[in-house]
Amino acid sequence: MQETRRSVIRAGGALALLALTGTALLKPGRAHAAWNKSAFEAKSAIDAMKALGMSSPEESRDIVIVAPDIAENGAVVPIEVTSNIPGTTSISVFIEKNPFPYTGTFGFAAGSVPFVHLRAKMGETSPVRVVVAAGGKHYTSAKEVKVTIGGCGG
Amino acid sequence: MRIGTAVTLVAVTALAAACAGMQPDPRADAIAMMERDFHAEGIAKMDRLKEDAVQAACNKYNDNPPADLAKKLQGEQYAGVKWPQDGNLLGDWKSGEKIAQNGRGMTWRDKGAVGGGCYNCHQIDPATTAFGTIGPSLTQFAKLRGYGPDIQRYAYSKIYNAKAYTICSQMPRFGHAGALTEQQMKDITALLMDPASPVNR
C-alpha cells in the first residue's frame, strides 16, 4: 500500500519535473523548479530529497550554516547559509525532526551570491540539513539546533 | 460600574490631593490611584490590593520592620498555621516534585491554584536544571538538617506560611493564602524530607 502510494508520488514528481520545463519557458521569472508538493509533504528528509532528485549528496565543508546552538524560541529560529562551492545554483533546507522536514529551496541566478537568511519554526531539537546544488551535483552539511521549552508558567 | 468607581475615586484623589497639599504623600496617592485604576478580573478581585498587617508592615518599613513588630507578626503568622489532623506531615515526594515544577495558578486567568511554583525560585531535585535563584537551594534539604519531626514541622510550616519565620520573606504564604491544599503541602514536604527523595540522595 505504502509502496504504491510512494510510486504514485514519485510518478507525480516526475510529471511535475516534466511540467517544469514547460513552465520555466512560460515564466522566465523562476530560477528553479516549480513548488514541489510531494517533497513538501514528505515526512522524512530522505523522502523529500528523493522527491527533489537529490539522492546521495556528498558531505561538504564548503557549506557554512549559522544557526544558534540553542534556540531561544522554536517559533523563530534564524538560519543563515552560505555556499562556497563554485557554481552553486540553489540551497535547500531540511529540518529533520519537523513533521514536514523540507523547509524550502532558495535559487540563485544572474549574479546573486549563494547566501540566504531565513527564519523557521522548529518543533524540537533537530539537525538542520542543507543541500546545495552546484554544477549538476549535490553537496550537504548539517548543524544541530537545540530547542528547549523555556519559561516559568504562571 | 467603571464610571461609578471613577467618580468615587475622583473624590478620594481630591481628598488625597488636599492632604498632599500639606505634606506630599506618594504612598497614599499611589494607593488611591491603584484603587481607581485597577479592576477585578476573574478570581483576582480588588481586595487583593488591600494590604494585610504583614504586607503593610513590609511596605511601610521597606521590608525591614522594627524587630519587636517583626517578632509579634511572625508569632501571629505561626499561630495561624493549620496542622494536618492526622498528624502526618509527609505525603508523596513524586507528586511533590510535580507540584513544585508547576508555577501556574491564582492569576486572573486561572480558576484557582494548581502548583507551588517552587522551582521558579529554588533549586530542589538536582536533576531538574531549570530552577530560579530568588530563594536558597533546597538540594540536600533534610540530609543537611536532619529527618526528625522538628525539621518536618519546620518544612511544612515554612511552606504553609514563610512569614512565620521571616516577616518580609519574598516567599508566598501558600497555606495561609489558600493557594495549596493540605495534601499538596504534605507532598512538597515529602519532596524535601523523604530519605528516598532525590533531594536527599
Added chain:
Amino acid sequence: MMRHALVAGLAAAVAALAPWMSASAQTEDPVAADFDKFRALMEEANPAELFAAKGEQLWKTRRGPKNASLEQCDLGLGPGVVKGAYAQMPRYFADVDKVMDAEARIVHCMITLQGYEYDKLDDRPFSSATKTPDPVSITTYVAEQSAGMKFAPPQSHPKEKASYAIGKEMFFYRAGVYDFSCASCHGVDGQRIRTQPLPNFTKPEQAIRAVQGWPGYRMTGGVMHTLQWRLNDCFRQQRFPEPDYASEILSALLTYLTVNAQGQDYKGPGIKR
C-alpha cells in the same frame, strides 16, 4: 537607601553561603551570549517594522467618527511632532493635567481627535494571533521615530515628579495572595526566575532593560506587544487584579522605570522571546 543596603547585604550573604549559585549563573552566560548574538541578527530585519509601517499609515489617515488623522496629536513636542517624542515620555500634558506614557497619549488622541470611544479601545487592547489593535501599531510607529535617541523623560513639572514618586511606591507595593511586588522579581541583582534572568530595575544600568526592546515583536505567537501589555502581564503574574488599559497608574510606573533608564540609548522596536 535602607532598602538597597539590606538587599545588597542579603545578596552578599546568599552568595557567601551558596557558592554554587554564582557558579551556575556563570555557566549560563554562554547561552545568554548566544541568545544576544542571534537576537542582534534578527533585529537587522525585525517584523516590528511591518507594524510601524502600518502605524504610520494609521497616523496619517483620516479615520474614526470625526474623520480626522492623528497629525494634530501632540505627543509633547508640539502637534504632529513624532520624531523623538517616544524617548521623552512619559511626560506631563497640560490639556489633561496629568502625566501620560506614549500609548496612553495615543489613545487619548484617538478619542479626542478621531472620536473613538475608550471602552471600545479598552475592550481587547492587546495583540492576538488574529488581530493587532491600532494603538499597538501606532505606538510602534511612534517608537520607531525615536530609535537611536536617548531616553529623556522630563522631570521638571511637579506632576512629573509626583508621577515618579507614585510609580516608585507602586513598584515596591507588596499585596495580593502571594505578597508580591514588582520588586519581588526586579529589585535585586543577578537573580533569575527558572531560567530567565531578572534585571534589577532600581539600578539605572539595568532599568534600561525594562524599556529597551519595547514595543517588541514576540516570537511566541508572532505578535506585536507594547509596554502596556508587558505591565499588564506583570500584574497578572503578580496575582494582582487587572490594571485599566492606558491608565494613570501605568503611566506612573512607566515614569519610574523610564526615568531610572534615562540617558541611555533607545534602540527602537525590538524582538522579544
Added chain:
Amino acid sequence: MADPMKIRANVQGDVAIVRVLMAHPMETGQRSQGGKKVPLHFIQSITAQLNGTTVFSADISQAISRDPVFAFRVKGAKAGDKIVVTWTDNKGETRTDETTVRGGS
C-alpha cells in the same frame, strides 16, 4: 488584501544586501483557535528581480516563521537600481512590492 512588504537594499562594496519582511500568518494547519483548527495558509513562492531580471527565488513550506524575513545578496547592484519582490501563497493570493537600492554601507 495583504499588507505591504518592507524591502531594504543597501550596497556594501560590490554586493547589495537585500532584506525582505512579509506580513503573513504562515499558518501550519496545526494551530487551534476557539476549538477549531486554523487552516493551512502560507506563502509558497517568492521571486526577486533586479532591474527586471530574476536574481533570487524561493519555494518554501509552512515551517517558515510567521511574518517571514529573508535576506539575500546580489552582486553588481548599484544605488538607484530597482528591486521587485513578489510572493504567492497557497490560496493564490499574491503581493508585489519594490524598492530602490541605496548606496553607502
